[in-house]
Amino acid sequence: MSHQTVSTNLPPDSLNSGKDETHSTRLIRDRSVPTWAAILSSLFTFGTAVCTLALVVFALFLHQLVAVENIEIYAPILGLSALVPVLGIVLFELGHARSLAGYHDLRRRSGPIGGVIAAVLTAGGLAMLHPLLLLPPLVGGALGWVISRPLARMLPRERAWNALPEEAASVLSGRDQRGLSLLMQRTRRAPTVDALSLGVMGAVFIASFALASWLCLRDVLVSAAIAPTALISAGISRALFIYWRATSTVDPEYAERAAHVQMLPPRRDITDQPDSGLWVDRLSVQTDRGQYLLHDLSFQLPEGSITALIGDSFSGKSLLMRALSAPLDMTDLQVEGNVRLNGLSPWMRSASPHSAAIIHLPATPLILPDSSSANLLHPTDQMAQRAEYLLKSLLHNADTTRRILQCRNAQHLSHSEQKILAFVRAFSLRPALYLLDRPEDGLSEVLRNTLLTRLKDEARRGASILLVTEDRAMLEACDYLISLQSGRLVEMAAADEMRARASSGWQRFVATRELESEDALDSWINAQFRRDGDGANRRAVCMVANEMLTLACRSDDPAATDTVCFEIKLFAGRCQLRMQQPQPLSSGALQRAEIQATNDDALTDAPLARVLRDSLAVENTHHDGQHWMEVSIEIYDPRKVDRPPQPAARSQKNVDATS
């Protein structure tokens, strides 16, 4: 996938000002495994298998010509000639490892295919000698399948190290790095599998030997063929066994991946999808049990904007960043949505060079156990100059800059040095979108300020920045705020507007104008009443809010928008809940609702009447140029009452009416 080149207006202090960007920005390519590599791997192992077979054939001729027929000269001739397949084995094995260096998993999975092909061809040769000779290797192969598939799944796996709880306590106290890596290691296969496979191979060898001896007795085989036949049979069952074993475990390439990632088609009703900035539409992340971790998120980040994700702990902030940058890595989760960055899908991976679209910087920096230069992606002279400049501008210290750049193992740098190194690498890639998870973590105030200045420069260049932060200065620099709660988007608005509202005590919630928004509305209201004993307050306000939502959904006013907007503010003894309206409620509608509120029979289908019944007052108000239906609801302070008030008789009436 080729990516659209991002806006590259450089900040005035950039070293590359006025120069061609393409020479100073490193392109990236997503990791990929070429299809030819699997074929090449199989060919190499096929070559090794043929050379091994040739050795067995040499052994057969040596036995027959030298030991049985007493032709002495063949001993050195055949002995020396057999060095050719020996050399072949070495060359094929070396060639396999060298030409596919770095593809260890692929060699392990595709290599055995070459062995199986050689085994099938050899089995054909055995069958031509006598069909019975096929029996031991085939039975061995079948047993190998049973051992490495169903049996291996049932047997307990061996751990790299069986730590006692006391030992684990010592390791997790930070006293034993080697112990920690052993604890982290994935479990290995069951040792019983290896023992059984060796036993099966031994059995195949001896069964073939016995069969070939019997065939020799019947003059079907010469005596010199007995041992080679047994060796070949054992080799065939070994090749099959290796293949079963290699394919019985999940390919690491597909392990720990998302269960399902689906790019949804654009909505038909949206025609003005922007071709710049980030566009997120109906993004959801679900567990395999159907629990939503992110629910139907839709928002836009304009090009060159800084936006902060705010919300309680576990509200899904970090998860959203991961879903935007690497949905495939969300182990066992189901991800779907339509995500576009500058008009293209950042979810598509491509092995062809392209400019970096998204860079995600988690709170713990990603640093390789290699030199700083390697961590800066082995920069060209021009890029190295820019990296040095960026480091200096962040650190304001030439000595520290030099020390970081000359470091041979960047994992030995301090946490903040590693963090700055990761930032410099990101800045030199010039992505269209930065996802920054707690960028301030571990940085001194001076570093946080210089980092913020740099981020503002990146935004001026045209990059969009989405960050999770608790740093006041960073929050104040934001153009927009996105508020998340329990994986749902509560609101996205201009930062100034949200700050002003928050300081006035009002909290806002925006959702689509449909009854399905009820769960999100309830969880927003629940979040306003967190004190122990607040349950009755939650129920009372949720009941009224849900009726208001029903009222909004029933409205056939052509001026009504696709969204509903609620605001809430808590006072002593009451809470004010208001909903934005296209028009004020007419006095006629209010009067009818008041009459209905006193008549139980009419309550089932009269949301406004139920709102009136369950609240202290309902009135039309006007704020920020908008009409609001504002409701006053009685609440209590759980710290001051021993026993929360029972649901009012009116609420009971409501339940009775609806049941």
Ligand SMILES: Nc1ncnc2c1ncn2[C@@H]1O[C@H](COP(=O)(O)OP(=O)(O)OP(=O)(O)O)[C@@H](O)[C@H]1O
């Ligand atoms: N792979 C996963 N499988 C199941 N649940 C997950 C997975 N990843 C994250 N979660 C859950 O999703 C929720 C949101 O996690 P996330 O890390 O996004 O929280 P956060 O908003 O960043 O919180 P904090 O501010 O505490 O870091 C958490 O309850 C977490 O347990």
